[in-house]
Amino acid sequence: MTAPRPASPSQPVLIVSDHTGLTAENTARALLAHFPGQPLRYLQRPFVATVEAARGVAREVRALAERGERPLIFTTITDPAVLRELEATPARVFDLLGPGLAALEEEFGVRAARSVGRYHDMHDQTSYVARMDALDFALATDDGLGNRQYGLADVILVGVSRAGKTPTSLFLALQYSLKASNYPLAEDDFEREGLPIPLEPYRSKLHGLTIDPRRLHAIRTQRKPGSRYASLEQCEYEVRQAERLFARAGLPVRDTTSASVEEIAAGIVAQLRRE
Structure with missing residues (x-):
C-alpha cells in the first residue's frame, strides 16, 4: 500500500453525472465518509x-490542477x-457504474442498457406517482395540519417543536413512498394524562x-434568540414532558440529537x- 498523500486544504470532489447526480453523490459521500480527516468540497x-459538456468539466478540472489542487471525480x-x-x-x-455493469453483463449474458438516467428517470410511473402522493400528503398534514387525514397515514411522528419531525416526514415520503404526518407537542398536551385527543x-x-435539550436550545436560539421558546429551561421542560408522554403511551422513540434524517427515517422504516 502506498503512503497517503497529504490532502490540499480543501480537496475538490466533482460529482459528474449524465442525469441528476444523486446516485453518484450518495455513493461518493458514502465512500468518502470512511476518511473523516480529509477536508473536501463537493462540486455537483x-x-x-x-x-x-464533458469537455467543459475537463477544462474546469485542468484549471483546478494548475492551481496545485488534486481533483477527484466520481461519476455515473x-x-x-x-x-x-x-x-x-x-x-x-x-467510475461508479463501469465495473459493476461489466460484472452484471457477464452474469446475465446480455449487454447493459447504458441509457441516461436509468435510476432516476420516470420509467416506473407507479413508483414515481406513489412518491409524489406521499409528498403531497406529508405537506398537507405537516405540523398538526390535516389531522382528519391521520387515518390515511402510514406513520405519525410526534415530538416537540424543532425535534426533526418535518424533514423526516418529507424524507420518508420521497425515499420510501410512506405517507407520514407529524404532530407538534405543545404545553396543553402535557397537561393530559393520555395522548393528545387527535x-x-x-x-x-x-x-x-x-x-437532547441542549441541542434543542441551540436550534431554537437560531430561530428565535432570547425567547422563552428557545430558553434552555423551556427546552428541558418540553423534552422531559414529551419523553414521559412517550413512556406512558408505550411509543417507539428515536433520538434525533446526532442522527441524520436518513438514519432517523431508516430506523422508523x-x-x-418489524411491526
Missing part, C-alpha cells in the same frame, strides 16, 4: 450527457465517449422523536417492518 456537475456516466473526456484529465476518476385513535401509527 449534473446532466453532463454530451462530449461537449454511461456513454464511453463522454467518460473518456473525463479520464483524459489529471483528476483521479472513480392522536388517540391512531396509537399504532405513532412514533416519538426526542432530542425498520420498526414499521
Whole structure:
C-alpha cells in the first residue's frame, strides 16, 4: 500500500453525472465518509450527457490542477465517449457504474442498457406517482395540519417543536413512498394524562422523536434568540414532558440529537417492518 498523500486544504470532489447526480453523490459521500480527516468540497456537475459538456468539466478540472489542487471525480456516466473526456484529465476518476455493469453483463449474458438516467428517470410511473402522493400528503398534514387525514397515514411522528419531525416526514415520503404526518407537542398536551385527543385513535401509527435539550436550545436560539421558546429551561421542560408522554403511551422513540434524517427515517422504516 502506498503512503497517503497529504490532502490540499480543501480537496475538490466533482460529482459528474449524465442525469441528476444523486446516485453518484450518495455513493461518493458514502465512500468518502470512511476518511473523516480529509477536508473536501463537493462540486455537483449534473446532466453532463454530451462530449461537449464533458469537455467543459475537463477544462474546469485542468484549471483546478494548475492551481496545485488534486481533483477527484466520481461519476455515473454511461456513454464511453463522454467518460473518456473525463479520464483524459489529471483528476483521479472513480467510475461508479463501469465495473459493476461489466460484472452484471457477464452474469446475465446480455449487454447493459447504458441509457441516461436509468435510476432516476420516470420509467416506473407507479413508483414515481406513489412518491409524489406521499409528498403531497406529508405537506398537507405537516405540523398538526390535516389531522382528519391521520387515518390515511402510514406513520405519525410526534415530538416537540424543532425535534426533526418535518424533514423526516418529507424524507420518508420521497425515499420510501410512506405517507407520514407529524404532530407538534405543545404545553396543553402535557397537561393530559393520555395522548393528545387527535392522536388517540391512531396509537399504532405513532412514533416519538426526542432530542437532547441542549441541542434543542441551540436550534431554537437560531430561530428565535432570547425567547422563552428557545430558553434552555423551556427546552428541558418540553423534552422531559414529551419523553414521559412517550413512556406512558408505550411509543417507539428515536433520538434525533446526532442522527441524520436518513438514519432517523431508516430506523422508523425498520420498526414499521418489524411491526
